[in-house]
Amino acid sequence: MKFLALLALVSAAVATPALFPFGDNAQEPMMGDVLPTSYPGFDLDLNAPRLVQLEGQEEPITMTELEKIQAKAQGIRFFDVTDAVDLGSRAQLRASVKPSYPTPNNTKTVKPVIDALEIQNLHDTLDKFTSFRTRYYRSETGKESQRWLLSKITDLTKKYAPEPLQKSISIHEFGHSWQQSSIIVSINGTSTDDDSVVVIGAHLDSTNNWPFLPAPGADDDGSGSTSILEAYRALVAAGFQPERTVEFHWYSAEEGGLLGSQAIAKSYESRGINVAAMSQYDMTAWVKRGTREEVGIITDYTDVDLTEFNKKLVEQYLSIPWVETKCGYACSDHASWRKAGYPSVFTIEATFENSNHQFIHTQNDKYDISDEFSFEHMLEFSKLAVAFAIELGGWKKST
Ligand SMILES: *[C@@H]1O[C@H](CO)[C@@H](O)[C@H](O)[C@H]1NC(C)=O
Numbered sequence: 001m002k003f004l005a006l007l008a009l010v011s012a013a014v015a016t017p018a019l020f021p022f023g024d025n026a027q028e029p030m031m032g033d034v035l036p037t038s039y040p041g042f043d044l045d046l047n048a049p050r051l052v053q054l055e056g057q058e059e060p061i062t063m064t065e066l067e068k069i070q071a072k073a074q075g076i077r078f079f080d081v082t083d084a085v086d087l088g089s090r091a092q093l094r095a096s097v098k099p100s101y102p103t104p105n106n107t108k109t110v111k112p113v114i115d116a117l118e119i120q121n122l123h124d125t126l127d128k129f130t131s132f133r134t135r136y137y138r139s140e141t142g143k144e145s146q147r148w149l150l151s152k153i154t155d156l157t158k159k160y161a162p163e164p165l166q167k168s169i170s171i172h173e174f175g176h177s178w179q180q181s182s183i184i185v186s187i188n189g190t191s192t193d194d195d196s197v198v199v200i201g202a203h204l205d206s207t208n209n210w211p212f213l214p215a216p217g218a219d220d221d222g223s224g225s226t227s228i229l230e231a232y233r234a235l236v237a238a239g240f241q242p243e244r245t246v247e248f249h250w251y252s253a254e255e256g257g258l259l260g261s262q263a264i265a266k267s268y269e270s271r272g273i274n275v276a277a278m279s280q281y282d283m284t285a286w287v288k289r290g291t292r293e294e295v296g297i298i299t300d301y302t303d304v305d306l307t308e309f310n311k312k313l314v315e316q317y318l319s320i321p322w323v324e325t326k327c328g329y330a331c332s333d334h335a336s337w338r339k340a341g342y343p344s345v346f347t348i349e350a351t352f353e354n355s356n357h358q359f360i361h362t363q364n365d366k367y368d369i370s371d372e373f374s375f376e377h378m379l380e381f382s383k384l385a386v387a388f389a390i391e392l393g394g395w396k397k398s399t
């Protein structure tokens with residue numbers, strides 16, 4: 001649906017009391033239909049004021065939730081800074097202690113873990129993860145989907161991680177002021193003199209352009225969430241005991257203006273946690289018909305050195321090449337870490353232009369909508385996450 005048409009619908013919806021003309025299997029709304037302004041289990045007030053930071057604006061501005069939704073539908077990206085106005089107040093200090101990254105050379109440890117990644121796991125996880133009506137962060141099904149992911153991570157850890165390793169793994173929910181939590185999994189590092197932390201992230205929420213409508217979110221960002229989960233499974237199954245602490249994050253409310261990742265980055269900043277590298281995975285499945293399969297390396301608003309490091313990992317460990325691309329201001333959760341002064345990077349399924357624009361944020365963001373949705377492609381990103389974790393986390397195998 002064209003954004004202008006959507007905006008007209010939204011205006012109509014807000015002018016009209018709540019109606020529920022759409023079943024879950026309805027087609028995309030048509031002009032003249034009235035959009036629902038509430039839905040059972042939702043806790044979203046379209047008139048609530050929010051503080052929003054737009055690109056190039058010195059100060060955040062106040063807008064309503066509805067205006068945020070309209071801005072997003074027009075392709076405008078932003079931080080909703082309502083609960084994190086002071087994020088980045090220590091960023092200047094961080095810039096002076098920039099970490100450097102090695103040349104990847106742990107092929108002997110990385111390769112066997114990559115070889116143990118399984119496509120079937122990607123399929124099974126995503127099948128369940130996309131079965132919730134929506135993973136919208138202010139909805140009951142959004143909460144249920146997050147709870148399911150939490151139990152999935154817990155089960156995988158119990159099933160695959162050797163006993164001694166389990167003792168250094170912690171899995172917890174990071175709660176927010178809205179229903180859905182973020183999830184943080186930490187594999188404690190063995191080093192006693194290196195306190196730096198390596199973070200691999202994705203966002204677990206989904207949205208429809210009009211949030212009350214269904215949003216299976218297969219590509220955005222079920223794919224990234226699933227790619228990094230399979231990387232985690234293979235790592236712990238191999239007994240990965242890093243020297244530095246390696247964490248996997250699944251953020252809530254990316255679609256609300258990077259809310260979950262800002263809250264977490266703010267917490268890490270205030271506790272002085274030394275994040276040496278953060279890598280975001282947002283949309284890892286789409287290979288547009290007629291294009292070459294490649295890894296999109298985002299070069300704007302990302303750390304230059306860590307981006308170069310990521311390119312080397314692609315060259316060394318993946319079956320497909322990288323391509324440089326840009327996605328603009330505040331385009332995913334790595335931006336929250338950057339704002340706090342931490343080095344962060346972002347890889348995506350293709351060049352931004354060739355990524356999935358057709359189906360994301362609609363009820364058709366499903367894995368079986370087109371053969372352009374590729375689990376093989378998702379697996380390449382699992383490989384990248386495995387390599388990132390081992391090459392930066394360090395792993396002295398005792399064998
Ligand atoms: C990789 O290179 C580092 C130095 O950059 C060296 O300390 C380490 O032993 C090397 N590891 C392997 C597996 O060759």
Ligand SMILES: *[C@@H]1O[C@H](CO)[C@@H](O)[C@H](O)[C@H]1NC(C)=O
Binds near residue numbers: 188
């Ligand atoms: C990980 O390390 C931190 C800091 O040393 C400690 O507080 C925490 O209990 C450890 N967690 C696990 C699961 O070992």
